Amino acid sequence: xxxxxxxxxxxxxxxxxxxxxxxxxxxxxxxxxxxxxxxxxxxxxxxxxxxxxxxxxxxxxxxxxxxxxxxxxxxxxxxxxxxxxxxxxxxxxxxxxxxxxxxxxxxxxxxxxxxxxxxxxxxxxxxxxxxxxxxxxxxxxxxxxxxxxxxxxxxxxxxxxxxxxxxxxxxxxxxxxxxxxxxxxxxxxxxxxxxxxxxxxxxxxxxxxxxxxxxxxxxxxxxxxxxxxxxxxxxxxxxxxxxxxxxxxxxxxxxxxxxxxxxxxxxxxxxxxxxxxxxxxxxxxxxxxxxxxxxxxxxxxxxxxxxxxxxxxxxxxxxxxxxxxxxxxxxxxxxxxxxxxxxxxxxxxxxxxxxxxxxxxxxxxxxxxxxxxxxxxxxxxxxxxxxxxxxxxxxxxxxxxxxxxxxxxxxx
Numbered sequence: 001x002x003x004x005x006x007x008x009x010x011x012x013x014x015x016x017x018x019x020x021x022x023x024x025x026x027x028x029x030x031x032x033x034x035x036x037x038x039x040x041x042x043x044x045x046x047x048x049x050x051x052x053x054x055x056x057x058x059x060x061x062x063x064x065x066x067x068x069x070x071x072x073x074x075x076x077x078x079x080x081x082x083x084x085x086x087x088x089x090x091x092x093x094x095x096x097x098x099x100x101x102x103x104x105x106x107x108x109x110x111x112x113x114x115x116x117x118x119x120x121x122x123x124x125x126x127x128x129x130x131x132x133x134x135x136x137x138x139x140x141x142x143x144x145x146x147x148x149x150x151x152x153x154x155x156x157x158x159x160x161x162x163x164x165x166x167x168x169x170x171x172x173x174x175x176x177x178x179x180x181x182x183x184x185x186x187x188x189x190x191x192x193x194x195x196x197x198x199x200x201x202x203x204x205x206x207x208x209x210x211x212x213x214x215x216x217x218x219x220x221x222x223x224x225x226x227x228x229x230x231x232x233x234x235x236x237x238x239x240x241x242x243x244x245x246x247x248x249x250x251x252x253x254x255x256x257x258x259x260x261x262x263x264x265x266x267x268x269x270x271x272x273x274x275x276x277x278x279x280x281x282x283x284x285x286x287x288x289x290x291x292x293x294x295x296x297x298x299x300x301x302x303x304x305x306x307x308x309x310x311x312x313x314x315x316x317x318x319x320x321x322x323x324x325x326x327x328x329x330x331x332x333x334x335x336x337x338x339x340x341x342x343x344x345x346x347x348x349x350x351x352x353x354x355x356x357x358x359x360x361x362x363x364x365x366x367x368x369x370x371x372x373x374x375x376x377x378x379x380x381x382x383x384x385x386x387x388x389x390x391x392x393x394x395x396x397x398x399x400x401x402x403x404x405x406x407x408x409x410x411x412x
Contacts, residue, residue, distance in 0.1 A: 008049065012037045015053045023060045028150055033061075036158055039227035040165075051275075055164050062127040063152055064102065072102050080123040083110045087192065090203040104129050104246065105156035107163040109183070111172040115198050119172050126164060128157045143244045147229060154228065155245050159221040166217065170277045178205075184217065184274040185209040185354075211361035212354065214250040215258030216274060221248065222255065253364035257390055264398045265405075282354065289353030292396040323382040337379075340366075360390040 013034060020030040033056065041049045062079070064070065105128035112121035130151040131141050141151070148154050166184030173180045179190040179202070189206045225245070226236035240247040248255075261270060266288070272281035324337055344363055348356065363383050 019056050055168050059164050060125045064129050066129050066131045079125045084113050087200045087202050090201050105160050107160040126160045128153050155225050158224045162217040162220040166274050182277050184213040186213040211358045215254040218248050218250040218255035249369045254361050260394050286352045289397050291400050292393050294353050294393050319382045319385045
């Protein structure tokens with residue numbers, strides 16, 4: 001008997017028709033969402049497809065003209081308002097990419113918390129920019145339009161839908177006065193203090209996993225763009241390299257390192273952690289990586305050695321000494337490196353293996369985005385060595401995983 005292949009076209013088109021009417025989407029966005037949905041869920045189970053549909057049903061998408069002067073703060077006020085007026089932010093915390101003047105796109109989410117500190121709902125939306133295709137286009141816009149036939153930034157829309165999908169299930173918890181916010185593998189914790197008279201104060205106390213989340217989500221974006229255009233992943237990546245698509249700041253360093261993990265059976269544990277907040281999967285990954293020489297390599301960075309060696313080779317501690325202790329550094333460069341050192345190298349004994357992997361990815365992000373230019377040009381060299389160490393640790397973790405599976409199969 002021939003294998004039965006279920007055609008779910010009618011299923012997802014019905015959902016897109018439903019949300020397009022609900023949120024008053026224009027036909028252009030409606031057709032884009034049908035195409036994104038088709039390629040995103042084509043290999044997913046029934047349950048996974050239903051979660052994706054719920055993301056679309058609960059997350060309105062706003063398309064903003066590129067020349068709009070609205071700020072993100074104004075847009076949030078317009079879309080979700082002051083969600084929790086009884087909770088004040090102690091430090092007026094910068095929320096990174098979600099607190100800038102309007103970006104190319106973002107996923108914005110907030111819990112709705114009552115005065116008994118119960119989470120009673122969630123407010124969220126996605127916004128993405130577009131350029132006016134009726135006016136004379138720049139050369140870049142023309143190349144983009146030739147591929148996507150729209151001025152809407154489809155790759156960025158895919159990226160933000162990916163974050164929304166990863167935070168659809170179990171995004172918020174409050175326990176013992178600590179609010180935990182989860183967007184995929186990214187986790188922010190806030191201490192909620194009672195000020196009396198029904199007022200509370202929120203203080204951010206930790207932030208972990210954002211660079212792992214961005215790496216995985218950038219992989220999702222790249223593959224979905226490839227499927228959307230019906231081209232290979234390699235050709236999709238060329239669109240970023242050749243300037244046709246605006247590259248995410250997480251490409252290629254972070255996404256390339258994460259792709260190594262996603263090409264192994266460890267992917268299933270990463271996805272369970274990311275999509276469901278599975279503590280069991282997170283514990284498994286931490287245990288696996290703790291059996292590598294991760295801690296040894298990270299700890300070596302804390303042995304300060306005033307001796308500067310001439311050749312960094314591929315040795316982490318020598319490269320660190322050359323970068324941070326080089327006598328040729330000027331005072332302003334030394335001050336810059338002190339600040340970098342404080343941010344980059346927290347005490348490893350306080351970190352889980354997944355937090356250390358995130359720390360390495362953060363360093364990759366920093367060198368590609370901030371591009372510090374230190375006179376003796378050893379900072380980039382140092383971070384490139386750290387990147388190679390990161391790849392090595394991932395390979396080592398997978399080798400341990402394979403040995404473990406092999407032993408389990410022998411017992412069976």
